[in-house]
Amino acid sequence: MVKVYIPTVLRKITNGQTRVEAEAADIRSLLDRLEARFPGLKGQLVDSQGNLFRFVNVYVNNREVDELQGLGTPLREEDEVALIPAMAGGAVGGAFSLEQGLRYARHIILPEIGGQGQRKLLRSKVLLIGAGGLGSPAALYLGAAGVGTMGIVDFDTVDLTNLHRQILHGHKNIGRLKVDSARETVNDINPDVQVVPHREALTSANALEIIGQYDLVVNGCDNFATRYLANDACYFLKKPLVDGSIFRFEGQATVFMPGKGCYRCLFPAPPPPGAVPSCAEAGVLGVLPGIIGVIQAIETIKLILGLGEPLVNRLLLFDSLAMEFREVKIRRAPDCPLCGDNPTVTELIDYEAFCGGPMATTGG
């Protein structure tokens, strides 16, 4: 005789009996014997194909039959069989899908981020000015990290000369709008990200309207006119500006928090037109924007999560040839025309006239 332990859930069928005995050569024939005595029991344990339901664990001498021979597991005199429903469940349908839970698992396990921080990232809205050298690594990492809404403003198309550094775009995308190519690449990595393409140049006419839709701005522009425009617009809208720039083998990055200093505090006036050559004119080490753009991505995530010490009032300088980082303290200038004590710039201006050069250069 085999002794069978009946769990609470099935005792209605066994008339309240906790243990029953039966003769059987294996589990399958045991279930048939029990069914003959307690009609309806087998239907609770195996499906119409005769397979065990997932929610019932069957044990022979305290070993689960999955580890033995399943329903064919042979039974001997005095063997003890236990039928114990599984205890299972889980949070599917919660704040994260199963896929998100796995995608962001390495973030969530960090106590500094956790589930709450990851939700903040997913709710965040970041605007990238430019999908070029700096925007590429920033977009890739911010997208992978689960920044929920990513606006990208860029009017330009992908050019073969971009590809040695603008890693958002592939060879097949030459000639396409950068925002479209960028959206495809980011969504290929992470379909959670809603990429909002702004297929235009940032101008005094549209800057407040576009930037106003986002929590903060990552500046990856390639010209002085746009740099001043982004600076002024972010100040007026009180949006943090994560700034970065590159030149040949060197780069710099900083974070402008409204009221704590701005680009005009550092550089009240642009250089004379033509004094600073563009990437197209001077060349640039292709890897360099990778370093600076990734620093901008890290600062962006820190700001969203309120983590660590933001790069505020500090200008980080990187020299790739010396392989050296240096930092200079910067502070709000009381005589700054924008954020100083007696501001003279109180609305967006004509930046092309101010800088004496077009906003629409290519390269980045």
Next chain:
Amino acid sequence: MVKLTAAQRQDIFAHALEGRPNEVCGLLGGREGRVHKVYRTRNKANSPVRYEIEPQDLIRCHLELEANDMELVGIYHSHVFSEAYPSNTDVRLAYYPDALYLLVSLMDDGNPILRAFRILKAQPTDERGEIAEVPIEVEAAEL
């Protein structure tokens, strides 16, 4: 009403935090609604959004409860990213009408939350059921 000590609740929270980002699960043995022992079990699903008590741990606990003349007071598991409230999956897979289902939420990282529920279904295999919260009384120290 289910009664447990602050130390037992702490043990459940510690288990949930150690297992993060995966869900953790375990059993509560006791008598007459009072928890006497917390049994940590392994999560066979090994997932941030699913749990299944490792079958070998399940039978070990059943046998131990029986040997010590204890009842299965409750089944606990953690929700890492969501509320301490039974999900649809929890209800669908609730096969223990007499046990309480206790849920830990780790949504607020610094402040885990424990709540207890009874999941009432006409048949244990029903997909849906009623969820009734059961108050938890936390005792300062074991008597």
